[in-house]
Amino acid sequence: xxxxxxxxxxxxxxxxxxxxxxxxxxxxxxxxxxxxxxxxxxxxxxxxxxxxxxxxxxxxxxxxxxxxxxxxxxxxxxxxxxxxxxxxxxxxxxxxxxxxxxxxxxxxxxxxxxxxxxxxxxxxxxxxxxxxxxxxxxxxxxxxxxxxxxxxxxxxxxxxxxxxxxxxxxxxxxxxxxxxxxxxxxxxxxxxxxxxxxxxxxxxxxxxxxxxxxxxxxxxxxxxxxxxxxxxxxxxxxxxxxxxxxxxxxxxxxxxxxxxxxxxxxxxxxxxxxxxxxxxxxxxxxxxxxxxxxxxxxxxxxxxxxxxxxxxxx
Ligand code: SF4
Numbered sequence: 256x257x258x259x260x261x262x263x264x265x266x267x268x269x270x271x272x273x274x275x276x277x278x279x280x281x282x283x284x285x286x287x288x289x290x291x292x293x294x295x296x297x298x299x300x301x302x303x304x305x306x307x308x309x310x311x312x313x314x315x316x317x318x319x320x321x322x323x324x325x326x327x328x329x330x331x332x333x334x335x336x337x338x339x340x341x342x343x344x345x346x347x348x349x350x351x352x353x354x355x356x357x358x359x360x361x362x363x364x365x366x367x368x369x370x371x372x373x374x375x376x377x378x379x380x381x382x383x384x385x386x387x388x389x390x391x392x393x394x395x396x397x398x399x400x401x402x403x404x405x406x407x408x409x410x411x412x413x414x415x416x417x418x419x420x421x422x423x424x425x426x427x428x429x430x431x432x433x434x435x436x437x438x439x440x441x442x443x444x445x446x447x448x449x450x451x452x453x454x455x456x457x458x459x460x461x462x463x464x465x466x467x468x469x470x471x472x473x474x475x476x477x478x479x480x481x482x483x484x485x486x487x488x489x490x491x492x493x494x495x496x497x498x499x500x501x502x503x504x505x506x507x508x509x510x511x512x513x514x515x516x517x518x519x520x521x522x523x524x525x526x527x528x529x530x531x532x533x534x535x536x537x538x539x540x541x542x543x544x545x546x547x548x549x550x551x552x553x554x555x556x557x558x559x560x561x562x563x564x565x566x567x568x569x
Contacts (some may be wrong), residue, residue, distance in 0.1 A: 269282070270330070271329045271330045271332075271333040272326040272327065272329045272330055273326070274321075274329065275322070276321055276322050279318070279321045283318075283336075286337065286340070287305055287308060287309075287340065290304075290308075290340060290341070290344060291304050291305060291344075294344045294345075299347060299444045299445070300354065300356030300357065300360070300444060301356070302354040302355075302356045303347070303352060303354050303356060303444050304343075304344045304347075306352045306354055307343050307344070307347060307348060307352075308339075308340045308343045308344060311339055311340075311343045313335055313336055313339035314336060314339065314340070317332045317333070317335065317336045320332075347444065347445035348445060349443065349445050349446065350445070351443070351444075353426070353427055353428065354427065355422055355424075355427025355428075356444075357442050357444060358418065358419045358421075358422040358427070358429065358439075359416075359417065359418045359419075359422065360395070360417060361393065361395050361412070361417045361419070362409050362410035362411065362412045362417075362418075362419040362420065362421075363409065363410050363419070363435075363436045363437075363438035363439050363442075364395075364407050364408070364409050364438060364458065365383070365407075365408045365409065365410070365436055365437075365438075365458070365459040366436070366437045366438065366453060366456050366457060366458055366459055367456070367457040367458070367459055367463060368437045368456065369436045369437055369459055370459055370463055370464065372434055372436065373464060375434075377431060377434035378410070378431065378434070378436070380529040380532050380533075381411075381526065381528040381529050381531075381532075382410060382411050382420055382421070383408055383409065383410060383411060383531070383532040384408075384409055384410075384411045384531040384532060384535070384536060385406055385407070385408055385409075385461060385531065385532055385533075385534070385535040385536075386403055386406060386407045386408075386409060386535065386536070387403070387406050387479075387483070387484045387535040387536075388403055388404060388405055388406055388483075388484065388485075389402060389403065389483070389484040389485045389488060390402070390403050390484050390535075390536075390541075390544075391403075391544065392407065395438075395450070396447065396450070396451055396454075405458070405460075406460060406461065406535070407458060408458070408459045408460070408461070408464070408532070410436065411531070421435075437453055437456070438450060438453050441453045461475055461532070461533070464532075465533075470523070471523070471533065474519055474523070474533070474534075475533065475534070478515060478519075478534050478535075481511070481515065482508070482511065482512040482515060482534075482538065484535070484541070486508060487508060487538055487541060487545075488545075490504050490505045490508055491505065491545040491547075494545075495545075502559060505559060506557055506559060508538060509538045509539055509542070509549065509557065509559075510557065512537060512538040512539075513537070513538070513539060515534075516530050516534060516537060519533070519534065542559070543562055546561060546562050546563075547559050547560065547561055547562055548560060548561075548562050
């Protein structure tokens, strides 16, 4: 606050009593964004916090009356609003507002209980992906990265994002809401405990999905034997520590795995889009994890280049 020429406190240009509705909105937006930065977390998304604050009685009353408030009453109203906002963001209501934020932060991992959804055709094979032992994953609870010690079956995510493939946009809705997996049903941003508890329940594995289809179980075992994730990781580790001597080994692995997938798809008439469930993510698709990308030359041969490289196939 500045001083008037007479020494009395003068209102700063940014004093609430001087704001019209437009300035009220602008100042509110600055405040609420700062508050969300402080309060939002992996479990309580910013959009959910904002929704609750902007649906509380104090906000609705102050916003709708702002224009007609006496200038002398605006500071008091603004202060009431700030207090209400802080209170609301610390007391999340047990209510899903369908902001879609939790479905954008990652897709669910499936449990044994979800097997029925697959058997009934509620979740198709081509919407699933297997993350194999050794692959990096991120905890849905604290976002921390870790290496999987056992495979996990997950709903696929949209290309280049962590958004679940079943999330529709505008309005944000789950396209399989009544048949969503266990983890999604337990997910509640106002109470993280039920979702955390699902981590104690048995996870779904490929052996469960393909039980009784011996030929596919053999294919999975053979693929693990010849193209495990660890083999790829070790080859890239050698590449990083050596001077590129084993580049042919890496390219050979990529090529072999590609042929394996092609062979399985042809021989057992399995659509290529179902292979990410049966065999896990392709080696070619995993290469960016190691900071590389594969470029295909005009003659069909493959080249491995660092991801940041400007090199291209032309
Ligand atoms: S399955 Fe539905 S509820 Fe679960 S993450 Fe995907 S969109 Fe969200």
